[in-house]
Amino acid sequence: MHALGEKYLRKSALPTIFCPGCGDGTVLQAFLRAVDKLGVRDRLALVGGIGCSGWIPVYVDVDVLHVTHGRAIPFATGLKMTDPSRKVVVFTGDGDCLGIGGNHFIHACRRNIDITVCMINNQIYGMTGGQTAPTSPHEAITQTAPVGNPEWPFDACQLAIAAGATHVVRYTSGHPVQLARAFQEALEHPGFSFIEVMTQCPTQTGRYMKGGLTAAEQLAELRELAYVKGREPEGEAERVGRFPIGTLLRTKDRPEFTAAYRDVVAGGVKRG
Amino acid sequence: MAVNQTQVKARVIQGNEAMVEGAIAAGCRFFAGYPITPASEIAELMSRRMPEVGGTFLQMEDEIASISAVMGAVWGGVKACTASSGPGISLMQETVGWGAVTDTPCVIMNVMRGGPSTGQPTIASQQDVYQAKYGSHGDYEIIALAPSSVQEAYELTIKAFNLAEIYRVPVYVLSDEVVGHTREKVRLGGDVEVVERRAPDPEGYLPFKAGPDGLLPGMPAFNQGYRLLVDGQLHGEDGNRVGADPVQSGRLVHRLCHKITDHVDEITDVEALHTEDAEVAIVAYGSVARPAMEAVMQARKQGLKAGILRLRVLWPFPDQVVQDLASRAHTIYVPEMNIGKICREVRRAVDGAARVIPVPRLGGIMHTPAEILQLIQEGVRG
């Protein structure tokens, strides 16, 4: 096993539940590289939601909560507030974070609380067999849209920025070097960090939506659809299905919540 | 169990405030909640008191976020609670189940109001007593306490935190709008018994391995070196999923239920008044126990052999105590502000040894002492 795996993986939980070719494992590796570089293992508090991506923290041999569907972010909020020196990282999926968990996502951005939320976006509900997600493309074929999705997706990164997040990043699972750096920056960023990872899902998205692409083919397609922020393709038609990658926002111009809480609330009352 | 000695302070406050003070006295240092009538005062007071005692107050975006943040805070290392009423408690149920399956100690205050649904936001009821026990899906056990007075709102909230700590379980304090909003004199402080959080010995520690008493030793926290895996899925002693193994899965569910049901005698807390020779008895809880107690005292003045069993711990249900009562009293009345719920438990426990007569009141109507006295008179007549 790779030395990083030997050092950090929770062996008793292996083998992973990830399908062959799933991007979740690549993201896990990138995360562990960042953790190793910063040496923050003992400060980590990981929270996983429900879905394949929610298993990512389970495989890390540190303190982990594997919680209810959509609620990883408020659990993480409780962990962070009780010890702001913790490095709290949430792993969630597009359904877990934007569907059932959407409200909590919005408010964590609004608070600008110093946690990192990594959302693995495979544009589908994977664990349950491939149903439509809030990120599924219009007219995509899914298990709950057999003749095509009548809805439209939205852009989690734009939502995060609008709601007040101060560090917003998107890559694909085919950008492991950039992801490792993004995790490192997120762990050090004093504020809400959101990392969206467009990920191949050979078992669900690859089969139903893409007509049977292999993991490598789906990953290649994701890389093709990605464009570097600042180099938007010309024309509306050229942008269909495409998405910007890179650090979309990183700012320290908003106060971070645990610090603001100390200043405004804890500092403003008499001790009794 | 530590005894914290503080100066006794006598105050006239409402039950909601007494619960806040009880939580603080018990060591609660995290509250996350959402506004809802008739529990909002708890959040408002917590917003002032938590920072004063070095704790954290959060108003979350909804009740699900509130209970989730509470559980996160518990694993973060502090005693924590939330407060709500019917609609909010309903929302919390999935997370209560998570807390049950992960042995997470926490306190949930339910200031009960008229239901169902939006119901009667400003009116007391006792309709949610089954929800406390059966609200989440799956097999699990919780503990629930029912204060009848402002003093009890204080004392039983402290007890709730202590029971949560010992049994590593979500514990409900089932107050209601009357107890919550009535102002009475209360004595705060004095010698307060508090079960302190105990860090388990990390040597060879298996987080979900019970001792011979069926209980987990202590309560760990994150970032203390335990490297915990706390999972809502059915898990083994080390926290890893065992769902595919029916024996291990069954073992966990068995432990979660038996850690409470095997300790009913230690958890049971009832106040018995004049039951030693009672021919007719009342079983009551919460605010309804007040007129019931008054009726029993008036009955005794009239020479009637009446008694009352006042349930301070509602769940686990005190079968034994109720059975004992039924071996003496031939008629048991159960007045409740609901369609008739705890009367079913009484009937089950009594198992035919006495007549059990439900006395439900709907719409927020509370029984009067005169009504209950009349029932006692009828019961004595046979």
Add this chain to the structure above:
Amino acid sequence: MARVKGIVHIDEAQCKGCELCIAECEDQVLYLSSHRNKKGYLVPAARPDLCRACMKCELICPEFAIQVEVIRP
């Protein structure tokens, strides 16, 4: 000029035969072998001497099954 080279170590016990590493490799170092691991997956193998330690296979592998040993001149 002497080049950095790499030796690709494959832990077949971890491998799920996803072939992402083979697709990532730009130098045709990796290929799908005809050998199945214990789990029944066909696992990759590396042609010797072609690897220049770009690390892409190691970085993409979702199962920690590949580690590239970097040989500096």
